Amino acid sequence: MDSGDAAWVLTSAALVLFMTPGLALFYGGMDRTRNVLNMLMMNFWCLLIIPIVWAVVGFSLAQSGDGAFLGNLDKTFLRGLGITGEDGGSALLTVIFLGMFAVITPALISGAVADRMKFSAWAIFAPVWLLLVFVPVFKWVYGGWIGDRGALDFAGGTAIHVNAGIAALAAVLVLGKRKGWPSQGHPPHSMPLVMLGTGILWFGWFGFNAGSALAANGQAVQAFMNTFLAAAAAGLSWGFVEKLRDGHFTNLGVASGIVAGLVAITPGAGFVAGMSPIWIGLATGVICSYAVALKTKAGYDDALDVVGVHFVGGLVGSLAVGLFADPEFFGGEFLAGAFFGGGFELLVEQFLGNGATIVYSFVVTTLIMLALKATIGVRVDEKVEDSGLDLAEHAETAYSSGSATLAGH
Amino acid sequence: MKLIIAFIKPFKLEEVRDSLKAVGVTGMSVSDISGFGRQRGQTEVYRGAEYEVEFVPKVRLEVILTDELAGPAVAAIESAAHTGEIGDGKIVVVAVEDVVRIRTGERGADAV
Numbered sequence: 001m002d003s004g005d006a007a008w009v010l011t012s013a014a015l016v017l018f019m020t021p022g023l024a025l026f027y028g029g030m031d032r033t034r035n036v037l038n039m040l041m042m043n044f045w046c047l048l049i050i051p052i053v054w055a056v057v058g059f060s061l062a063q064s065g066d067g068a069f070l071g072n073l074d075k076t077f078l079r080g081l082g083i084t085g086e087d088g089g090s091a092l093l094t095v096i097f098l099g100m101f102a103v104i105t106p107a108l109i110s111g112a113v114a115d116r117m118k119f120s121a122w123a124i125f126a127p128v129w130l131l132l133v134f135v136p137v138f139k140w141v142y143g144g145w146i147g148d149r150g151a152l153d154f155a156g157g158t159a160i161h162v163n164a165g166i167a168a169l170a171a172v173l174v175l176g177k178r179k180g181w182p183s184q185g186h187p188p189h190s191m192p193l194v195m196l197g198t199g200i201l202w203f204g205w206f207g208f209n210a211g212s213a214l215a216a217n218g219q220a221v222q223a224f225m226n227t228f229l230a231a232a233a234a235g236l237s238w239g240f241v242e243k244l245r246d247g248h249f250t251n252l253g254v255a256s257g258i259v260a261g262l263v264a265i266t267p268g269a270g271f272v273a274g275m276s277p278i279w280i281g282l283a284t285g286v287i288c289s290y291a292v293a294l295k296t297k298a299g300y301d302d303a304l305d306v307v308g309v310h311f312v313g314g315l316v317g318s319l320a321v322g323l324f325a326d327p328e329f330f331g332g333e334f335l336a337g338a339f340f341g342g343g344f345e346l347l348v349e350q351f352l353g354n355g356a357t358i359v360y361s362f363v364v365t366t367l368i369m370l371a372l373k374a375t376i377g378v379r380v381d382e383k384v385e386d387s388g389l390d391l392a393e394h395a396e397t398a399y400s401s402g403s404a405t406l407a408g409h
Numbered sequence: 410m411k412l413i414i415a416f417i418k419p420f421k422l423e424e425v426r427d428s429l430k431a432v433g434v435t436g437m438s439v440s441d442i443s444g445f446g447r448q449r450g451q452t453e454v455y456r457g458a459e460y461e462v463e464f465v466p467k468v469r470l471e472v473i474l475t476d477e478l479a480g481p482a483v484a485a486i487e488s489a490a491h492t493g494e495i496g497d498g499k500i501v502v503v504a505v506e507d508v509v510r511i512r513t514g515e516r517g518a519d520a521v
Contacts, residue, residue, distance in 0.1 A: 034419075034466075183423075184423055386418070395453050396453055396455065397453060403463070404453070404460040405461045406461075408459075
């Protein structure tokens with residue numbers, strides 16, 4: 001194992017871990033004061049349960065062996081992943097790095113189910129969804145049939161964002177709308193938290209994308225540059241859509257654009273170059289700024305726009321790879337995009353890979369949610385929804401005067 | 410002229426606002442407050458220690474209106490804020506001596 005590579009990938013893994021608390025703040029600020037701690041805990045729950053599930057069985061099923069659809073059980077309980085053998089720990093490093101992605105993927109869904117999902121139901125949903133949906137799709141894309149056909153997904157546009165985004169839609173269709181939605185609107189309670197979360201996400205995303213080169217090399221450098229540019233471009237274009245359409249250049253518009261741009265550049269981060277990330281970012285900011293309005297028209301309550309940002313942004317970015325992929329720049333052996341002399345072969349593969357992911361993720365997520373609904377129930381009582389999930393589910397409040405009496409004193 | 414002060418459950422604010430507008434009330438002020446009455450406080454737990462928090466979140470609503478509107482407005486708040494649970498809050502009606510609209514200098518009922 002090259003020490004430079006190891007140093008960069010370990011650093012990147014820590015950057016990706018930091019994205020989950022960043023996502024929690026991004027979502028938490030958009031939530032209401034009485035539900036913000038529940039939102040944070042839904043995300044932190046993924047930081048607790050997923051690493052264990054990943055080490056015990058998740059990684060093995062997601063990466064071990066040559067299966068086109070699923071891995072095998074050879075590496076369960078971290079079997080055979082030593083540091084003294086020939087690989088010097090590089091396989092173990094892969095478990096660490098990919099484990100961070102496993103943590104954040106189910107966490108993405110939490111934004112859609114905000115304000116009304118029972119915490120016990122979420123606690124079961126997250127690891128079950130990881131094993132039944134994330135793990136197989138991850139294998140299809142990285143070392144399975146989708147990747148083998150030639151579809152490209154550098155850091156998880158299809159496997160992570162399209163997958164979690166469509167799962168979010170399936171989840172809210174079973175869960176139902178928040179009380180008072182859409183008439184009450186539910187505006188964000190703390191925009192500064194949203195902006196802080198956005199900054200942390202952007203910072204962490206350099207690990208997510210540039211770390212996915214799995215080496216400290218030129219591809220990592222270009223992925224870093226793409227992550228820099230696409231987020232800026234999408235933040236700009238979303239911000240200007242709002243300025244021209246609604247009259248103001250808003251913090252939430254810019255934050256949403258930055259995140260949408262990061263999502264969109266994820267699948268192409270190591271395959272596109274030059275000005276391509278700027279075009280991808282600009283287009284994504286415009287498309288997603290309109291996509292988030294779909295929920296009110298179609299009537300599904302995706303509370304914090306996981307579908308409009310992650311699903312739509314991921315899909316736009318993944319299809320854009322079919323246009324902008326540039327193997328010549330990278331000296332790599334992958335299909336070229338339509339704008340770089342490759343014809344439409346890659347674009348067709350991108351459609352196919354995403355289409356299969358969408359159908360599978362939607363169907364299986366729906367089944368998981370229906371099973372939870374039929375057993376322990378997925379929704380909190382109406383009274384809990386009224387008074388807030390923080391107190392009812394966690395016995396804590398985010399913003400209190402501090403006036404209290406310790407029981408028994 | 411009357412001043413109505415109502416202490417209500419926070420999640421009832423939208424319903425109360427809409428019901429007041431429906432009877433012809435054109436303005437109101439609200440503040441986030443904490444308080445307790447007969448309703449027990451809430452229990453919060455931090456690192457295993459239980460805290461009795463007596464002051465729970467409420468919304469305080471203030472409306473200045475004419476004598477004729479006071480009755481319908483009280484009835485509107487009463488029905489919109491009602492859940493039947495302890496902690497639904499209180500409505501207080503106070504007689505008002507004078508009202509001044511600062512911009513125009515209008516006094517009394519004209520300023521309401």
